[in-house]
Amino acid sequence: MKSFGGKQRQLVLKISGFSERGWGSRGVFIGHDLSQEQWGAAIDEALASFPTNPFVLQEFHRARVVTHPAWNEEKQATWAMQSRVRLCPYYFATSEEDDDPALGGVLATVCPADKKILHGMRDAMMLPCVAR
Structure with missing residues (x-):
């Protein structure tokens, strides 16, 4: 390599x-x-x-660009932010023998679209997700 x-x-x-x-x-x-x-x-x-x-x-996979509402503190209003999203699933096992862990939730990290590495940066939003 x-x-x-x-x-x-x-x-x-x-x-x-x-x-x-x-x-x-x-x-x-x-x-x-x-x-x-x-x-x-x-x-x-x-x-x-x-x-x-x-x-x-x-x-390496570049996340696609999506539009997501973001809060502008100065204007006290939302705006449409061009973003890239990282999804982090959380699985839970009920015991050491549990061979079928269950999805407990997903955390979305919504970052500005110009960022290549998606993480919990100052300009990011951390959002819990639910399945419907």
């Missing part, structure tokens, strides 16, 4: 949430935004730190 070209590096390498770097998009490496050297260094870091701070490797 270290020798992948830019088109092959449509990947995201991110540190586990149990690290102090696991929030605010710190510890997130987007392969196609990095040079081959930087990508290789990120892979080396992930492998070296795995015993104490595991990393996750995922395909």
Whole structure:
């Protein structure tokens, strides 16, 4: 993977949430935004730190742009914000033997459309979701 070209590096390498770097998009490496050297260094870091701070490797998918109402504090009014949304499902098991965890809810993080890494940033909205 270290020798992948830019088109092959449509990947995201991110540190586990149990690290102090696991929030605010710190510890997130987007392969196609990095040079081959930087990508290789990120892979080396992930492998070296795995015993104490595991990393996750995922395909990069750009979220589509949607319009969502947002609050403007200065104007005391809502406005139509062009946004990208990250959905985080929460599953719960009732016991250690439970092999069929149930979906307990979903948290939507609505970020400005110009953001590539979607997380709970200052300009984001965190919204609980329900299935209907």
